Amino acid sequence: MISVTVATPGQDLTAQWNDLIRRAPGNAFMNPVALKAAFDTMFAAVYVLLAWEEGVESARLVGLWALQHRNVMMLWPALLEARPFNYAFLSTPVIDPAFAAEVMPAFFAAIRKNPALPNVVSLKEMDADSQAYAAIQKTIADEHHAHLTLTRSLRPSVSREKGVKNSGSTRKKLRQDWNRLSALGRLEMVNERTADATKAAYEQFLDLEKRSWKGDKGTAILCSERDAEFTRRLIGDLAAEGNASVALLRLDGRAIAAQVLMYCGTTAFTWKIAFDAEFAKYSPGVLLVDKMTEQLFAETDVQAIDSCSAEGSFMAQIWTGRKTMVDMVVDVGSTRSLVFGMEAARQYGYERLRDLRDWLRSTSLSPAKRRLAPSS
Template sequence: MDMARADSFRTSGSAGTAPTALPHGELRLLTAEELAEPAFLAQWERLVARASEPNPFFEPWFLLPSLAQWGAADRVVTKAWFHEGRLAGLLPVVRSAKYYGHVVTHATGWLHANAFCGTPLVAVGLEDAFWTDILAHFDRRARRALFLHLPLMSVEGPVGAALDRALARSPRVHYTVAEEARALLTGDCDAATYLEAAMSAKKRKELRRQHNRLAEEGVLAFERVEGDAGLADWTAEFLALEAAGWKGEAGSALANAPDTRALFEQSLAGAAAAGRLERLALRIDGRAVAMLVNFITPPGAYSFKTAFDEAFARFSPGMLLQLENLALLERADVQWADSCAVEGHPMIERLWRDRRRVVSRNIAIGGPLRRAAFRLLMAWETRSRTR
């Protein structure tokens, strides 16, 4: 298939439309099947390589398994933005009436419970043009949506900054509906220096004591693995370890549902093939007592999932493994790591000192009447939050 031009793409099904011409480029609405076509995948990989901000949850090896599990039910359509014939932006979107427990029809960037960043992939240097075109597109094709909702957008990066500039250039009403600051690892020192600054001498001494006591339980070994060596067995071991703990009892472990199990298995295999996977484990006599999955997405990294054996909780194996994870600071290709943890997490925030702000934003789209109705929603939500 000739990918030299945006209009070389066919579209099908409910998403099938001709390319929409916009001020700076063209927009295609693509189904999951079209995203998986080899010619498009090649363009997608090139976009990943030149994206101004990394987001593993919108890379092919994660987004395609996600769409395979939930895309059809959620009726996801991916906005693929082309600039001068090259794929330069990508954002999966749904139209939904479910809005924080209320019925309000809107368009929203698509995420699921195991995807932790909603920042679109955008080619470096084209962030302003991308947002100008995306907002113009939703103005033209608002349909029944009252507004555009953008969840879990990073604040400090160039994509978020470009959105702020695009909103400042027009009278378009917008507001932040949710915000969190989650633990971030960053710094220009080695792991030992970072730990000394992050934790008191008393706490470091206690962790050394726990490490020594854990070593008395058997042969204690730490492993760090990249690539796919032994991956299937490692993945199964992680799923079993997580399911054996409180998440399994609560029904929220990845192994509790076929769709989340499949996502985990497929995304780890895809990340390994793409050179994005790092696996850490602490073992006693070969048995894992703590495990951790990192997605390495230079210049950042995302700490995706972790689990530990609750029978060894008195030794804090999860924290001991996080001490090993501080080696991320010493990687030349990683400048920061997102914990993907909820704000206020009792373990990781004791160690990772910085914070990454992510926000969920609502943005007015369409014509004057729609925007007037949006102002009413904004006023109602603002009052509700201040009560």
């Protein structure tokens, strides 16, 4: 029998979580340590659904799903966001595959029965290839829940078995860029996993990001004291248990690119990257990720890497693996609600506006100007 408890982050679940991710595909953003960092710093209002297998000597954790209670704007009904905090890039619940068919209906029922939780759930960046997503789809169909799929996309990924480009023009350019950059001085990639080294390297990442175009646009983490406080706590706490690191590409000891990594089970997540614009022509970020991938597969127990990035990112150029990702909205209530209709319409409209923006960008005036130019 499966029972579900709803709690805020705080209780020590280290042993239960570590046991669960030995049996289930991991999600670094659902790590109880990360959830507690978001809750303690008041960065997000997080609720944690815990599914327990009863009837054994002691209850065993077979599922965990963290949800963020959000008000997207004033005078708008609250909803649950399945990415538990901003800067989380995966909303997939962590579920023991042997119990997925039982856990997802129990999760939906727990939300429905809890008066503190809205029934409308926004599922952004859900892994559509996962057993958890299949269980969500089955629960929606079996219980006739109102839902709307907004987008499908492909996320770059790589595993030991497939996904690394070992030949072709991409590999040739990587070798050329590495050799050109090496000619300027001593070039090395380091990825220390100790807590102190990670925290120090994270400060170097923050500095690189602040000095990039993100700093100019005000979107770098250091542009917000609140974001900086949370992410320092997040990376520091994860690093303390060996679940975060910052890979650095250094030229004569100077960091010219930094990739922040999170780990969950045998999966690494490339969370955030920054590089020094002075060296942009050498593609230092691409070189760093390529060397980091090689190091992780050669020297650690990492079996796969999730890019946490969109299909059009540079990682799609060096990795051939892809995950199908879905954004959707679902009403877990017993009947379709007005709130669901409002939220589904809002998100649908937002996605169509993004499509229009992208179309306008792709149909700039430049081609027209070229057509008007006199022929030679």
